[in-house]
Amino acid sequence: MCASASSSPSEELYLDAASTQAAFPSVIKAMLPFWLSDYANPASVHAFGKAAAESLERARSCFASDVGAVAQDVIFTSGGTESDNLAIKGIAMALLTQESQGDAFHSDVPQHYPIHNSGRATRNRIAISAVEHPAISESAEWMAQYFGFHIDVLPVDEFGCIDIDAAKTLITERTALVSVTLANNEVGTIQPVARIAAMAHSAGAFMHTDAVQAVGHIPVDMAALGVDAMSISGHKFGTPKGLGALILRSTTPFEPLISGGGQEQGRRSGTQNVAGAVGMAVALHTALEHRQSLNAELADSRDKLIAAIQEAIPQVRLTGSPDAERRLPGHASFVFPGVWGEALLVDLDAAGIMCSSGSACSDGSNAAPHTLLAMGFDEQTAKTSIRMTFQKPLAANQITTIVRTLKASYEKLHG
Numbered sequence: 539m540c541a542s543a544s545s546s547p548s549e550e551l552y553l554d555a556a557s558t559q560a561a562f563p564s565v566i567k568a569m570l571p572f573w574l575s576d577y578a579n580p581a582s583v584h585a586f587g588k589a590a591a592e593s594l595e596r597a598r599s600c601f602a603s604d605v606g607a608v609a610q611d612v613i614f615t616s617g618g619t620e621s622d623n624l625a626i627k628g629i630a631m632a633l634l635t636q637e638s639q640g641d642a643f644h645s646d647v648p649q650h651y652p653i654h655n656s657g658r659a660t661r662n663r664i665a666i667s668a669v670e671h672p673a674i675s676e677s678a679e680w681m682a683q684y685f686g687f688h689i690d691v692l693p694v695d696e697f698g699c700i701d702i703d704a705a706k707t708l709i710t711e712r713t714a715l716v717s718v719t720l721a722n723n724e725v726g727t728i729q730p731v732a733r734i735a736a737m738a739h740s741a742g743a744f745m746h747t748d749a750v751q752a753v754g755h756i757p758v759d760m761a762a763l764g765v766d767a768m769s770i771s772g773h774k775f776g777t778p779k780g781l782g783a784l785i786l787r788s789t790t791p792f793e794p795l796i797s798g799g800g801q802e803q804g805r806r807s808g809t810q811n812v813a814g815a816v817g818m819a820v821a822l823h824t825a826l827e828h829r830q831s832l833n834a835e836l837a838d839s840r841d842k843l844i845a846a847i848q849e850a851i852p853q854v855r856l857t858g859s860p861d862a863e864r865r866l867p868g869h870a871s872f873v874f875p876g877v878w879g880e881a882l883l884v885d886l887d888a889a890g891i892m893c894s895s896g897s898a899c900s901d902g903s904n905a906a907p908h909t910l911l912a913m914g915f916d917e918q919t920a921k922t923s924i925r926m927t928f929q930k931p932l933a934a935n936q937i938t939t940i941v942r943t944l945k946a947s948y949e950k951l952h953g
Contacts, residue, residue, distance in 0.1 A: 551611045553893040556927035562776040568820040572813035584651040594812045597819040604822045606759030607785045613802045617782035618750040619769030622673035625746045625767045630681045632791035661714040665690040668912035697859045698727040713743040722751040724909040725858030727867030754825035766790040776821035781814040835931040836867035850945045871925040877951040879923045885947035893926045
C-alpha cells in the first residue's frame with residue numbers, strides 16, 4: 539500500500555494549532571459532492587460545467603463577505619505561501635512595469651496611488667517588517683535580486699510590535715509596496731495594520747497584509763484595515779491543507795505569475811478547485827459563528843496557562859505582547875533561558891503534549907527564530923523558545939499537566 543493508517547495524536551493536548559488544525563467535518567461534507575458527483579470543470583460550457591461555475595462564484599461571494607471584501611477581488615490559491623508570493627511579486631512587478639513605461643496607474647485607480655509622477659522620486663522600494671514570514675521576506679529579496687528593488691526593514695520593539703516612528707521614517711515617496719503581517723505566527727502579536735496602511739497610502743504606496751494567523755481567529759475586515767491585498771490560508775481555520783486566497787482590490791496593479799487558461803479573471807491560471815473554494819467559504823463562516831464566545835474562553839485559558847508557567851518556572855520569559863488585546867487569544871509563547879527549546883519539545887512530546895518552537899514552515903533546522911532576534915533576544919536565548927497554540931479552551935487539569943511536565947523537563951535539562 540502507498541499509505542498506511544496511523545494512530546491519531548491526542549487532541550486534548552495538541553498545542554500546535556498555529557501550524558495547522560483539523561478540518562471541520564462540515565467542511566469535508568460540503569466539499570465531497572464536488573469530488574464525487576458535481577465534479578465538472580467550471581470553465582466548461584455544458585450544464586454540469588455551468589453548475590460548477592455557479593457553486594464557485596457563490597463560494598467566492600460568501601467568503602468575500604466574511605472578510606469585508608467584494609467577490610471580484612478574491613483569488614483562490616493553494617495556501618498562504620502562494621498568496622504571499624503572488625502579492626509581493628505580482629504587485630511589485632506591475633508597478634515596475636508601469637514605472638519603466640513612464641505610465642501612471644490605470645484611470646480607475648485613485649490618484650493618491652501614483653507610481654510615477656514627473657519630478658517625483660522613482661518608487662523602487664519595498665518595506666516589510668522585521669518579523670515577516672519567509673514567504674514575504676524571501677519574495678521581497680527575490681524582487682531585489684532580480685528586479686533591483688530595495689528593501690526597507692521596519693523594526694519592531696521588544697514585544698514584536700512595529701516601531702511606528704521608524705515606519706514613518708522608512709515609508710517614503712520612494713516606497714512602492716508595504717507588507718506587514720496582521721498577527722505574528724511565532725509570538726502572537728497583533729500589529730496595527732490599519733495605522734500602517736494609512737501611512738503607506740499617505741506616501742502613495744500600496745499595502746499588503748499576511749492575515750494567515752488572523753482570519754478565522756480574530757475579527758478581520760479588509761475594508762476597515764484599509765489594505766490593498768490580503769493573504770489567507772484555509773488550514774488555519776478548518777479546511778484541508780493546500781487551500782488559500784489572496785484578496786486583491788481591483789484598483790491594485792498586478793502582474794500574474796502563472797500563465798495559462800486565464801482563470802480567476804486572468805490573475806491565476808489553472809483549473810479552479812471548486813471543492814476547495816466551497817470548503818474555504820464553509821470553514822470561514824463556521825469559524826466565525828462562535829468566534830466571539832470562543833475567543834473569550836481561549837483568552838482565559840491562555841492567561842491562566844501563562845500565569846501558571848511563570849509561577850512554576852520563574853526564569854521563563856513571555857514573548858510577544860503582554861497586552862491581552864494585542865495578542866492572539868489561543869497563543870502563548872516563551873523562552874526558557876538555559877535549555878534548548880528542541881530538548882523541551884522532545885520531553886513534552888514524550889508526555890503527549892505537542893507544541894512547537896519557532897515557525898512550522900521552517901526546514902527543521904535548529905536556527906534561532908528570526909522573530910525573536912528582531913525583538914532583541916540574543917541567538918542563544920532565542921533557541922530556547924516554545925510556542926503553545928490552541929483552538930480549544932484548556933481545562934484546569936490540562937493546564938496542570940502541561941505545567942508539571944514542563945517544569946520537570948526544565949529542571950532536568952537546566953541541571
